Amino acid sequence: MHGTGPLPTCAAVLLGGCASTIQVDADRIAFLEVSLAQAFSGTEAAPAPFSTEAVHVEVRVQALDREARPLALDAVLSLDTRPGTLDSPTTVRLEEGAWQGRVTLRHGFGPTRIWFRDDQPQVGRDPTWVAAVSDALWFALPTLAQVQATGDHESNSLEGEFAELRTADREVVVTALGANGFWVTDLMDPPGDFNALFVYTFDRPEAVAAEEGEYAHAAGRDILLGERLSLLSGTDQEYLATTQISHPFYTFTRDAPAALPAALVLDSATACDDDAMERLESSLVRAEDVVIPSSFSSDDPDFQDYGQWPIDLDGCRLYAESSGTVPGWHPADHAGERLSYLQGLLQEVWGKWILLPRDPTDIAGASSAPGARTSPSGPPARPVPRPRP
């Protein structure tokens, strides 16, 4: 074995510092050169579709020395993709310094690049930790529905990734505001079909407006209902099984606010089906003719800890959380009562579906409670659409 091992730890400092040394082998990989062996279909102007299906790319990689001359050594490299998910292969073997083959990935969006790294322990040589990337493979940004629809109500397609969502040629609008975030819906998709999610801002959400192609920060201006997003990105998370964009970066168009979508009326078949409810997550939903169980009291642990209280819809158990938005109306005082309606933003906590009323008008009879506030009424409710086949 003649490998010299990793670089020493001291950085050379130009401004008054000292130098250290690097040991170099003549056949040590100094660079990797990655190229696309076949042209990729997507470009920045006309990106390939965001795909949950596998996409194949023919790639070539060549090892180079310090003078950028081809090296003729054997070595194992690892692969990955950023962003997106790499299906295969996860490692390749350079023979005579080169490898060419098919790489399969999915969930790429925006400029997506395939990484090659010399980081694999091998007999006869140490990794050099050199890395290189392919030219950008341009994919379209995902719509809200493409992120939400996975077949698993506790995950989403970009969970744990930095996500940029497709807004520019869509109609993604703000449908509700909370103390620490806001809800958005893509009006170009069918209602109640994975087309809504929550944007978690931590602080009170404020608007950043787009003007004449440039973004102008409007600090302190509240977001308006119906405002249209021109850009939305952030960390894609499943927070307690509800999809949210955290640490978001967003801007709005200068267009007039859009009309808000109608609340979707839950039926019991939907309310008892996690997969059906997942389609509605973060949409405004309405449950009619619901009962607060007579057994409920303010000593309930979920109420004590989280402010959640139960409602029954034709035998399906749902929950509501209203302490911050419906002051003066105490659910325990209404145990055993039937409410003609209750509506709110739909949130999941590990299979437990919770309606978040926006204000007292979302709970039948609550508007007359002491301290109640009112807000503009939305359009009339509509039934939950049947899922697409």
Next chain:
Amino acid sequence: MRPVPTILIALGGCGLVPEATRVPPPALAGQDVHVTLLHISDIHSRLFPYDFDPSFTDNNLGFTPDDPDTPCADDGDALCGLDDDRGPYGGIARIATLLRRERARADRVLVLDSGDMFQGAVVFNQYGGRAEMLAMTEAGVDASVVGNHEFDRGAHNLAEQYVAWGGFRLLAANYVFDDPSLPWSNDLADLVEPSALFEQDGFRIGVIGLGNLSSLVSITDESNTMDVVPLDAGEVVAREAERLRTQGADLVVVLSHLGLDGDIALARDVDAPDIILGGHHHLAIQPPLIVTHRGTGKRIPVVHSGAFAKFVGRVDLVVRDSSLLSIDYTLFPVLTVPEDDPRFVGDDPAVSEVLEAFQEGLDREINLDQVIGYAERPLRRYGTSGGDSMLGNFTADAMRETQGVETEIALTNTLGIRADIDAGDITIDAVFNAMPFDNTITTMFLSGREVQELLDYVAWRSSERGCKAQAQVSGIRFTMDCDAREALDVVVNGSPLDPDATYELATNDYIAWGGSGFEVLERNTTKVDTGISIRDVVISAIQAHRTLPQPGSAEEEGRIEAVY
């Protein structure tokens, strides 16, 4: 493969090998260059491992629940077996091991710290920053930005500690220290650089420091606690980046303590940086955000790697012809796991040796392990519904009721309480971690109108922070309406607030002098600093109660009802 000769390359001007053996740097033009930045931030004096109760977010970031098959170590870990825990967590000795390991797994690498190494544990209260400087130096930090808490013992203390013990570059391009016309001019001017340029085998990395701006009491006020004159961050970054590029920088890194919102605004408005490594808000964002510049469309990653010595962030970049092409990021949690667990990280011997003397000193001077009470469940600093909290109520009550204070009402800022107190034995150390600031109780008289203004400000400030109460109270109940941004239905000791009455308030000296924007307190002319330490008062109250919570003590009571 045949053996080939080894050549030594000197990286800079004072090489350790003879001139004849040097080889020129590689030809970088057109090539992909792999650069690794190891990132830490907001160590906050948490040099020694400590226990805490991981949140859902912590779990998602790798602080996973106990393996039920793993027996509890005999390390005094009160949470082991009781809760989701792999503590004790963190510690600079294990971070140093992680840094050395990841350095060895990198091609070109720097270790960068986004500031606030001071304040947050008793070692700072006792030694004023010496331990932090020594440990960060020994851990191999290349550069650190000046955080706002570096000034907690004053600018001169920072200078003294850095001169004596610091072995890394200290950066801040947006602070001016040396304007002789200003009374707070000081010797940091000679120590803190706006930027630094590092070379790694022919590749040059420029690092620009940006200190915090939001924590200045007032940028124009002579009582400015940080003793600095701040400059516009965007302008200095554009200027420094240009200077660094002129000097050959292939990559420009902003090492920031602005906070996430400041970092995002910078990336949106100024396209000079290639990447921003930030701190101040104690966030671990995995993976990093990528902000698109509003004019050029340049995509600038914004990296935050957590706080309190809980994480090390590893940023891998590929740069070609001075353009950042792609970023990869790994966040390493610092856990206590068995040695055969792949996440195991042991203590770095050299850093451990540095810490040993401080640990002995603390053991000698302060009995940190002294048990002063028992918590039957965690004492939270934030309320479950955004209003009053267990620890907030307990602290405010202790302040108001202590002998020599005995006011009608008390109010203290929630952020003055920096950690929960975990279930189990309550030690002196736990109280220091929860209340690291050496604040004292200040009393003053306020009219009822001023009390209303004070609470309105609390509602306004809380509305900006997710409607989580930014103050904790005693003797007061109110509805904090974050929508209207005002305090409603204020009740003082059972009676509605009388705007014409006079009330005596106990508060902490930080907000009494205008900290966190409490102007109604700042302008008050009846202030009396009692000199009574809030931490001491809390310790005494815990000792008096022995077990917490109890009815009426350390419970959420609805003193502040959050409405939004």
